[in-house]
Amino acid sequence: MELDFELALRLLPLQLWNTIYMVALASFFGVLLGLPLGVVLAITDKGQIAPKPRLHKLLSTLVNIGRSFPFAILLVALIPFTRWIIGTSLGTNASIVPLTIAAAPFVARLVENSLKEVDRHIVEAARVMGSNAWQIVTKILLPEALPSILSGITLTLVNLIGNSAMVGLVGGGGLGQVAIQYGYNRFNAFIMITTVILLILLVQTVQWGGNYLVRSIAKKRGTLLYE
Amino acid sequence: MNRSNKRLLPILFAAIAAIFPGCSSKNSAQSELKVAASPVPHAQLLEFIKPDLKAKGIELVIITTDDYNMPNRALSEKEVDANFFQHIPFMEEQIEQFHYKMESLAKIELEPMGIYSKKIGSLNDLPLNGVIAIPNDPTNEARALLLLQKQGIIELDDASDLTATVLDISSNPKNLKILEVDAAMIPRSLNDVDAAAINTNYALEARLSPSNDALALEDQDSPYANVIAIRTGEESRSDLEALKEAMTSDKMRDYINQKYKGAIIPAF
Numbered sequence: 001m002e003l004d005f006e007l008a009l010r011l012l013p014l015q016l017w018n019t020i021y022m023v024a025l026a027s028f029f030g031v032l033l034g035l036p037l038g039v040v041l042a043i044t045d046k047g048q049i050a051p052k053p054r055l056h057k058l059l060s061t062l063v064n065i066g067r068s069f070p071f072a073i074l075l076v077a078l079i080p081f082t083r084w085i086i087g088t089s090l091g092t093n094a095s096i097v098p099l100t101i102a103a104a105p106f107v108a109r110l111v112e113n114s115l116k117e118v119d120r121h122i123v124e125a126a127r128v129m130g131s132n133a134w135q136i137v138t139k140i141l142l143p144e145a146l147p148s149i150l151s152g153i154t155l156t157l158v159n160l161i162g163n164s165a166m167v168g169l170v171g172g173g174g175l176g177q178v179a180i181q182y183g184y185n186r187f188n189a190f191i192m193i194t195t196v197i198l199l200i201l202l203v204q205t206v207q208w209g210g211n212y213l214v215r216s217i218a219k220k221r222g223t224l225l226y227e
Numbered sequence: 228m229n230r231s232n233k234r235l236l237p238i239l240f241a242a243i244a245a246i247f248p249g250c251s252s253k254n255s256a257q258s259e260l261k262v263a264a265s266p267v268p269h270a271q272l273l274e275f276i277k278p279d280l281k282a283k284g285i286e287l288v289i290i291t292t293d294d295y296n297m298p299n300r301a302l303s304e305k306e307v308d309a310n311f312f313q314h315i316p317f318m319e320e321q322i323e324q325f326h327y328k329m330e331s332l333a334k335i336e337l338e339p340m341g342i343y344s345k346k347i348g349s350l351n352d353l354p355l356n357g358v359i360a361i362p363n364d365p366t367n368e369a370r371a372l373l374l375l376q377k378q379g380i381i382e383l384d385d386a387s388d389l390t391a392t393v394l395d396i397s398s399n400p401k402n403l404k405i406l407e408v409d410a411a412m413i414p415r416s417l418n419d420v421d422a423a424a425i426n427t428n429y430a431l432e433a434r435l436s437p438s439n440d441a442l443a444l445e446d447q448d449s450p451y452a453n454v455i456a457i458r459t460g461e462e463s464r465s466d467l468e469a470l471k472e473a474m475t476s477d478k479m480r481d482y483i484n485q486k487y488k489g490a491i492i493p494a495f
């Protein structure tokens with residue numbers, strides 16, 4: 001194996017940054033879209049605080065459709081939409097749109113599940129004391145489900161790091177494109193291995209950060225099982 | 228080996244025998260010339276000269292295959308006398324990998340990569356800091372960069388590097404941003420860039436006409452012209468000489484130009 005450090009240095013720092021940039025922005029917008037969607041999904045289901053079965057069914061179907069697309073196909077299918085938002089369908093910024101659209105339904109499902117797991121008795125108590133749906137969501141459901149939602153966002157970030165490997169199709173750059181284009185297609189084992197190690201480190205860091213946040217909230221609330 | 232595999236084996240042998248009609252049963256006649264070729268356009272072109280060779284007492288047997296490894300192996304193992312499906316960079320890669328002893332008999336045709344644009348009418352109008360999309364796979368990326376170099380748009384460290392990437396660009400006077408994109412994606416995104424290098428097959432599928440729409444096309448000097456390959460040292464065999472003569476005739480040139488209308492051009 002040839003240790004081509006010069007090539008690695010020309011490629012990896014910039015593309016590591018591109019990966020972080022794409023994943024961070026796509027997660028931000030993904031949560032921005034997915035969180036409200038998840039809340040609506042959770043409260044409109046049968047037996048929840050604002051049951052609207054038809055709306056729930058519609059949104060649920062949309063979310064399922066969004067989650068069915070293989071990411072590479074989503075990337076191509078969204079070209080006109082991406083062009084409309086960003087002004088081009090190629091490059092790093094353009095890659096953020098399909099990544100966001102892939103993340104939003106994923107976040108919505110995770111948020112829905114997190115909210116539904118909040119203890120019914122607390123919700124019931126709030127309702128008896130006269131809280132409306134908005135108050136229950138903002139004062140009870142979201143704060144109670146926060147650690148679980150944060151775990152979900154961590155999961156989303158890791159998922160997006162995986163998806164971002166595909167944006168090389170549209171010239172999006174990032175470590176995934178380097179691994180495929182220079183490592184795999186050009187048989188450069190050194191580049192491939194270095195890239196994969198960087199991706200592992202990135203995923204580890206994200207997961208560690210997410211876990212740390214979740215644990216510190218639990219600690220503050222005194223809900224850790226063991227110190 | 229389980230039972231189902233045993234039953235499949237005779238079928239497999241029969242299939243192999245069918246692919247190589249001459250190799251098992253009949254002893255090949257002196258006048259038979261076997262050529263392995265890809266179906267389009269290679270086998271079509273060979274089919275066109277069959278009568279001419281027949282007039283010279285040569286029975287041209289065309290073995291059509293889509294596979295890219297079999298024709299060179301068959302050539303090296305003397306199952307065919309020539310093959311016609313590859314360009315020289317691919318042939319050299321195969322020689323390096325499998326140590327075949329083969330060489331090009333003649334360059335025949337080229338599916339020219341072109342530079343296309345929806346925004347500008349001439350490469351001189353490329354704006355400063357413009358964006359050009361090129362394919363990101365090794366062969367086509369280098370091919371696109373060589374084409375851009377030939378048009379005087381960029382310069383490469385090594386002017387004939389068949390493995391060049393954007394990192395090997397040494398001069399880029401217009402400070403163009405060169406985006407490496409999946410080859411099949413480029414026609415779909417042509418609206419988003421100032422110009423793009425597109426392989427002919429993808430251009431045709433996107434209803435672009437190489438002869439009318441391209442701002443620049445590879446010419447017949449391109450190293451990516453498809454060649455007839457033969458075993459080293461056999462170029463003076465009379466039947467191969469006849470094959471070369473027929474495949475590089477004016478008649479063939481007219482036939483290619485008229486049949487493929489610029490999507491495939493003669494390279495001789």
